[in-house]
Amino acid sequence: GDSVTQMEGPVTLSEEAFLTINCTYTATGYPSLFWYVQYPGEGLQLLLKATKADDKGSNKGFEATYRKETTSFHLEKGSVQVSDSAVYFCALSSGNTPLVFGKGTRLSVIA
Amino acid sequence: DTGVSQNPRHKITKRGQNVTFRCDPISEHNRLYWYRQTLGQGPEFLTYFQNEAQLEKSRLLSDRFSAERPKGSFSTLEIQRTEQGDSAMYLCASSLGQTNEKLFFGSGTQLSVL
Numbered sequence: 749g750d751s752v753t754q755m756e757g758p759v760t761l762s763e764e765a766f767l768t769i770n771c772t773y774t775a776t777g778y779p780s781l782f783w784y785v786q787y788p789g790e791g792l793q794l795l796l797k798a799t800k801a802d803d804k805g806s807n808k809g810f811e812a813t814y815r816k817e818t819t820s821f822h823l824e825k826g827s828v829q830v831s832d833s834a835v836y837f838c839a840l841s842s843g844n845t846p847l848v849f850g851k852g853t854r855l856s857v858i859a
Numbered sequence: 860d861t862g863v864s865q866n867p868r869h870k871i872t873k874r875g876q877n878v879t880f881r882c883d884p885i886s887e888h889n890r891l892y893w894y895r896q897t898l899g900q901g902p903e904f905l906t907y908f909q910n911e912a913q914l915e916k917s918r919l920l921s922d923r924f925s926a927e928r929p930k931g932s933f934s935t936l937e938i939q940r941t942e943q944g945d946s947a948m949y950l951c952a953s954s955l956g957q958t959n960e961k962l963f964f965g966s967g968t969q970l971s972v973l
Contacts, residue, residue, distance in 0.1 A: 752901075780960060791863065791950070791964035792902070799960075837901050841959045846892060846915065849901030 754850035769823040771838035779840040781821040863965035884953030894950040
């Protein structure tokens with residue numbers, strides 16, 4: 749079945765550092781790919797998405813590019829802030845199937 | 860838009876008891892999903908509704924679990940004869956339209972089975 753593998757955390761960075769969180773997937777067909785974020789005490793919320801190969805999703809300074817050849821959707825940000833501290837989940841949906849999530853990566857940004 | 864609301868936030872119960880959780884989705888959203896999340900894991904799909912119809916159930920949803928969405932508005936998730944392995948965060952999400960592209964999640968109900 750469909751699955752998502754993302755790098756294990758926790759990841760601890762200093763403010764203004766570069767962030768990469770790796771995500772690879774296994775799916776039949778051509779899934780849509782997502783990054784969701786969960787801030788402390790809040791529900792998961794959609795951060796960005798890409799629906800086809802070579803699409804780049806972006807939001808709040810975060811970017812991820814749908815790479816079909818490497819089945820990857822790595823999340824990047826050039827300069828993290830303390831307010832980016834959260835748990836990040838990579839997810840996919842094939843056709844109209846319910847979202848399949850990775851295990852999540854906890855990011856802590858220190859001032 | 861008040862967001863997705865889940866009640867209660869926390870539930871502690873003894874093994875063998877029945878529990879029921881409620882989810883109020885965003886009012887115009889036609890789809891409603893239930894997920895379960897344990898510590899260190901991502902959300903795992905349980906079931907979803909389109910309006911009042913339950914369209915898909917995961918194999919994770921044993922016979923002790925039942926979900927309803929009468930009138931296509933709020934939903935309830937009942938767990939009968941709870942077991943310690945049922946301890947988890949139960950998440951509800953809703954979305955608009957025919958795809959799963961943007962789900963809005965509630966804050967969840969944390970269940971602890973003693």
